[in-house]
Each structure stands twice: as C-alpha cells, then as structure tokens.
Amino acid sequence: MNQHSVSVSTSIKPLSGSPSAEDERLMLAAREAAAKAYAPYSKFRVGAAALLDNGEVVAASNQENAAYPSGLCAERTTVFYANAKYPEAKILRLLIYAETDKGPVRSPITPCGACRQVLLEKEVAQGAPMRISLCGADDLYHLPGVAAALLPLSFVPKSLDGE
Numbered sequence: 001m002n003q004h005s006v007s008v009s010t011s012i013k014p015l016s017g018s019p020s021a022e023d024e025r026l027m028l029a030a031r032e033a034a035a036k037a038y039a040p041y042s043k044f045r046v047g048a049a050a051l052l053d054n055g056e057v058v059a060a061s062n063q064e065n066a067a068y069p070s071g072l073c074a075e076r077t078t079v080f081y082a083n084a085k086y087p088e089a090k091i092l093r094l095l096i097y098a099e100t101d102k103g104p105v106r107s108p109i110t111p112c113g114a115c116r117q118v119l120l121e122k123e124v125a126q127g128a129p130m131r132i133s134l135c136g137a138d139d140l141y142h143l144p145g146v147a148a149a150l151l152p153l154s155f156v157p158k159s160l161d162g163e
C-alpha cells in the first residue's frame with residue numbers, strides 16, 4: 001500500500017486599508033439581505049451577497065423553520081438562488097455578514113460544513129475560484145477560494161470516479 005503524508009494549512013488575514021467600492025456594494029447587499037432573514041428561532045440573521053461574472057449581485061438570507069433542520073443557511077440560499085436565476089454565471093465573490101439583536105457580530109462568521117460543501121460544488125463546476133469575504137463589525141477578511149481556504153481534502157464530483 002502506498003502511504004504518503006498529506007498536510008493541510010489555512011490562514012486568514014484581516015483586510016488592511018479601506019474596503020473597495022466593490023466590497024462596499026457587497027457589504028450593503030449582505031446587510032440588507034440579513035435584515036430580511038427569516039430567523040425567528042435563533043434570532044441570528046445572516047446575509048450573503050454573491051457577485052456574478054455578469055455583473056449582477058444576488059443576495060439572500062437564512063430561512064429557518066419550526067422543524068429546525070428544514071431551515072437553510074444564507075450561503076446555500078444565495079448560491080441556489082444565483083444558480084436558479086443565472087445558471088450559466090460564475091460566482092466571483094461571496095460576502096457573508098451576520099448580526100444578532102445586539103448588532104453585527106464582532107468576529108466574522110465562517111460558513112458551516114454543509115455550506116462549504118455546496119460552495120465547493122459551485123466552485124468546481126465553474127472552474128474558477130469563488131473568493132469568500134467574511135464581514136464582522138470591525139473586520140473584513142478575504143479568502144482566495146473555497147477549496148483553497150475553507151474545504152481542503154474535499155469530496156468533489158471527480159471523487160465519484162473512484163480513481
């Protein structure tokens with residue numbers, strides 16, 4: 001049996017300097033989306049804004065349900081919405097923002113495992129990195145891509161080939 005070691009490392013750095021106009025556009029869209037979240041159970045409102053390669057910004061929020069597992073996070077709602085609306089478009093960037101009744105979360109949140117898997121599938125399908133931005137009250141982090149920063153050693157469509 002071949003045994004080779006695999007090592008994984010990831011790091012995120014806060015943005016130094018001011019956000020770009022594009023950052024501001026995505027932050028506004030994500031904040032507006034979060035304000036429309038359906039989160040009566042957690043009261044944790046999340047907004048995600050996707051910048052598509054056709055120039056459109058598509059944003060959506062988390063959608064909860066009394067049967068808790070039936071709800072969906074903002075990231076997956078946004079990717080599915082973007083895919084449903086513009087199936088051919090690539091998602092160049094996805095910015096994620098979250099707030100509670102006390103205001104924006106201080107430290108930016110990162111997507112849950114299930115969302116990472118869905119983001120990865122889109123990234124693989126479009127054949128180009130989807131840059132992720134994480135937005136908190138004081139910090140903005142930019143990640144170079146889903147596979148690169150959020151889901152190394154991932155299960156991808158090619159994994160089904162069994163090679």
Ligand code: THU
Nearest residue numbers: 042044046062073074110111112
């Ligand atoms: N949530 C998101 O929408 N995105 C995340 O990255 C983490 C969690 C939602 C799911 C649920 O509606 C609420 O936040 C609390 O977990």
